[in-house]
């Protein structure tokens with residue numbers, strides 16, 4: 001068997017198209033323009049790339065984009081002041097602080113200072129609680145993207161066995177909540193799980209989000225299962241030339257693709273969906289802030 005490849009790049013382009021349609025309808029019908037503010041502290045090279053990409057795509061879908069770039073040694077007080085001003089700015093409907101933050105800043109404190117209604121990353125403790133209790137919330141972008149791809153592939157997820165490998169606050173835990181919300185039987189596994197290969201082998205859906213390169217091999221996958229690989233690991237690739245690197249996921253792609261029914265590649269799988277869902281969340285936040293119906297198919 002060779003798995004169907006789930007093309008996240010194409011899927012993300014489709015989602016951005018739907019967002020652009022929603023934005024143009026908001027403008028035409030209500031004279032509203034959603035605004036997204038991205039705050040970057042420091043000069044982490046990967047974060048620079050993601051933030052640039054977020055700004056470009058925000059403009060492409062017709063939204064207002066604002067960027068705040070702060071020095072690596074910015075104090076917590078100064079960062080909180082920037083967030084306060086964005087909380088109070090009526091032209092801004094979504095705020096995100098790019099992670100990771102420099103070590104001297106308290107990530108929880110910073111995230112929890114964002115107005116939960118503008119927390120388009122869905123990381124604020126209020127949104128975490130709302131999601132966990134099945135209430136309307138802002139949903140973290142990467143798990144939302146995974147859910148959209150799974151719904152698209154399977155139709156209904158009801159009754160399927162899902163194993164999420166990884167228990168991070170940003171991916172593993174919210175992913176498990178979303179799958180539970182779609183009536184999957186959910187197991188959260190992690191690096192300390194006993195008999196991890198056997199646990200993964202039970203799954204109709206495997207979401208790998210542990211941050212360990214190629215940790216999940218093909219012989220852990222049930223034949224025909226759907227494999228969603230959230231990992232983005234950059235490895236040295238001297239075979240491609242001096243100083244070259246290559247990206248791999250948390251799944252060993254070749255061996256898993258030989259047994260799975262469907263699989264997301266790295267790159268070009270989950271990654272592009274993260275930014276598409278950020279734009280979807282910003283549109284949703286703008287609609288909610290103005291008491292308008294939410295865009296269909298772009299929320300959990």
Ligand SMILES: Nc1nc2c(c(=O)[nH]1)N[C@@H](CN(C=O)c1ccc(C(=O)N[C@@H](CCC(=O)O)C(=O)O)cc1)CN2
Nearest residue numbers: 050096097098099100121141267268269270271272274
């Ligand atoms: N505040 C946030 N910080 C971070 C988040 C987040 O959702 N909110 N997620 C990641 C970084 N991230 C967006 O911020 C992100 C990561 C990866 C991709 C992506 O498209 N990846 C490509 C490969 C890109 C490459 O070549 O390096 C892919 O997988 O195809 C987009 C966004 C951490 N921080």
Ligand SMILES: [Mg+2]
Nearest residue numbers: 103105106107
């Ligand atoms: Mg810190």
